[in-house]
Structure formats: structure tokens, C-alpha cells
Amino acid sequence: MTQTIKRVRIATRKSALALWQAEFVKAQLEHFHDDVTVELVPMSTQGDIILDTPLAKIGGKGLFVKELEQAMLDGRADIAVHSMKDVPVEFPEGLALHTICEREDPRDAFVSNNFKSLDALPQGAIVGTSSLRRQCQIREARPDLDIRDLRGNVNTRLAKLDDGQYDAIILAAAGLIRLEMPERITAFIEPEVSLPANGQGAVGIECRIDDEVTKALLAPLEHTETRIRVNAERAMNRRLEGGCQVPIGAFALVNDDHVYLRGLVGAVDGSQMLRDDVTGPVADAEKLGIELAEKLLAQGADKILADVYRDA
Numbered sequence: 001m002t003q004t005i006k007r008v009r010i011a012t013r014k015s016a017l018a019l020w021q022a023e024f025v026k027a028q029l030e031h032f033h034d035d036v037t038v039e040l041v042p043m044s045t046q047g048d049i050i051l052d053t054p055l056a057k058i059g060g061k062g063l064f065v066k067e068l069e070q071a072m073l074d075g076r077a078d079i080a081v082h083s084m085k086d087v088p089v090e091f092p093e094g095l096a097l098h099t100i101c102e103r104e105d106p107r108d109a110f111v112s113n114n115f116k117s118l119d120a121l122p123q124g125a126i127v128g129t130s131s132l133r134r135q136c137q138i139r140e141a142r143p144d145l146d147i148r149d150l151r152g153n154v155n156t157r158l159a160k161l162d163d164g165q166y167d168a169i170i171l172a173a174a175g176l177i178r179l180e181m182p183e184r185i186t187a188f189i190e191p192e193v194s195l196p197a198n199g200q201g202a203v204g205i206e207c208r209i210d211d212e213v214t215k216a217l218l219a220p221l222e223h224t225e226t227r228i229r230v231n232a233e234r235a236m237n238r239r240l241e242g243g244c245q246v247p248i249g250a251f252a253l254v255n256d257d258h259v260y261l262r263g264l265v266g267a268v269d270g271s272q273m274l275r276d277d278v279t280g281p282v283a284d285a286e287k288l289g290i291e292l293a294e295k296l297l298a299q300g301a302d303k304i305l306a307d308v309y310r311d312a
């Protein structure tokens with residue numbers, strides 16, 4: 001009997017990080033199955049094309065994923081590999097997030113050629129980050145710094161630092177680790193100082209809900225602990241109706257059979273920072289996310305988020 005070779009086409013963005021993630025999933029699929037061929041289908045998304053506008057002002061959720069999703073709906077691709085951080089909390093009809101792979105280091109990284117840490121920066125130092133979540137937390141820790149927008153993929157951002165346009169920049173540690181530049185991480189920023197974005201450091205795989213063949217191939221890539229953590233974090237964002245370009249942090253840890261979830265909503269100018277946390281059994285991960293969102297809303301998160309959306 002001849003074996004049928006199964007084909008999996010991966011829709012991916014063309015940035016170095018997106019290609020790394022797609023190649024990682026390709027290698028994993030080939031590792032677990034000897035009857036599969038995997039192809040990359042690279043494409044550009046709105047988020048890659050509009051590079052000169054701060055992300056918060058472009059608006060629209062899913063800036064980096066829409067084109068990939070259309071390719072799957074059209075049958076031009078079978079799966080899309082995403083940074084969980086960039087994946088909207090809702091999916092188009094017919095598609096779902098089927099797999100969450102093991103998480104890389106979720107922390108933010110401080111990167112500088114001249115200074116050892118955030119604390120070591122002199123007054124007025126220029127720090128680059130386009131994330132409102134990072135901006136408000138850095139501003140709270142160091143109100144004296146000059147925080148400026150920084151767009152572009154990981155290599156572009158590093159080049160702007162190396163040019164001397166900034167004294168330091170803040171990036172996700174996971175991106176630098178995956179692109180084999182861990183030595184560029186000057187210091188890790190602990191969650192107590194900068195609570196990561198929901199899903200930061202985790203890679204997720206989206207596919208058509210009726211594609212049983214592909215779903216079976218993806219099964220061995222699933223990482224249970226990461227799934228629980230990301231489910232709790234995303235549930236909080238979903239209840240807050242926050243996309244990824246909002247000053248919201250959500251970070252879960254799993255210990256034995258318990259989830260510990262911390263959340264943060266900040267005013268961009270640092271004038272108000274709401275923090276809270278919840279803990280409970282892993283089976284209630286999503287409920288805990290909703291519960292935490294409601295605690296934050298009761299503290300006034302709705303007012304802060306309404307201001308962010310109005311000013312954007």
C-alpha cells in the first residue's frame with residue numbers, strides 16, 4: 001500500500017520573527033510525522049505595510065493576521081502561525097486557534113549599548129517602545145525618562161538603537177532569543193516592573209475548524225501548561241475588550257494545579273495604574289481571567305480604556 005503524503009501550507013508574515021516561528025512549526029510537524037510535507041506561504045499584512053504610524057492610531061484589531069486568515073478561508077493555506085500576543089481574542093467564522101506551543105521567556109527585555117538596566121539610565125534618557133503597555137509601566141517606574149515611539153521589526157528596532165537614536169529600547173525577550181540574539185538582552189525586566197502582554201512569548205497555530213486531517217497533525221505540538229496560562233490571560237483581555245495595542249498587561253503562572261493571574265490597566269501618561277490578581281484551580285483558568293477583568297473594571301479600567309480609544 002502506498003502512503004499518502006499529507007501537505008500542510010503555512011501562511012506566514014515575512015518578518016524574521018514570523019519566518020522563524022513558521023520554520024519552527026514546520027520542523028516540529030516534520031519531526032512528529034514522516035508522512036507530511038510542509039510549505040511556507042509568505043505574505044504581507046497591513047501591520048507590516050503601515051510602518052510610519054504609531055500602532056495605537058492605526059486601530060483595528062488583528063492588523064497582523066487578517067491576510068493570513070483570508071488565505072486559510074480561501075484554501076490557499078492550511079494553518080497560520082502567530083505570536084499569541086498579536087492574535088485577536090475573537091476569530092472569524094470557520095477558523096479557530098487549535099494549538100498553543102510551549103512558551104519562550106515571556107518577559108520584556110531592556111536593551112542598551114551604554115546602560116546596564118532601567119534603573120541605571122540617567123535622567124531624561126531616551127527610551128524607545130511603541131507599546132502603550134510598556135510605555136505606561138516604564139513611565140511609572142521612571143517618570144523622568146523621555147519615552148519615544150519605536151516601530152519596525154526586531155532588526156529595525158535594534159538598528160535604530162545602534163544608530164544612537166535611543167539610549168535604550170524595550171522589546172520582548174522571546175523575539176531576541178528566537179532570532180538567536182540573546183546577547184542583545186542587557187537585562188530582563190521582571191513582571192513586577194513590566195507585566196507582559198497576554199500571550200507574550202507563546203506561538204499559536206490557527207486552522208480551519210473542519211480540517212480534521214491538519215488538526216490531527218497539530219496535536220503533538222500542543223503544550224498544556226502554556227495553553228492554561230494563555231487561556232487565563234486572553235480571557236482577561238477579552239472581558240476588557242482590549243486588543244494588543246492597549247495599555248493592558250496579563251500574566252499567568254501555573255503551580256501544581258493552580259493558576260496565579262496578574263493584570264494591569266494603565267493610563268498612558270502613567271497617572272493611573274490599576275493592578276490586581278486572582279488565583280484558583282487550573283480548570284477555572286478562563287473564569288479567573290474574567291473575574292480579574294471585573295475586578296479591574298470595578299477599579300475604573302473602563303474609564304481608562306475609553307480614554308485610550310478616544311485619544312487614539
Ligand SMILES: NCc1[nH]cc(CCC(=O)O)c1CC(=O)O
Pocket residue numbers: 083084085086170171172174175199200201202203
Ligand atoms: N508586537 C510585535 C511582536 N509580536 C511578538 C513579539 C515578540 C515575540 C513574542 O511575544 O512571542 C513582538 C515583538 C516585541 O514585542 O518586541
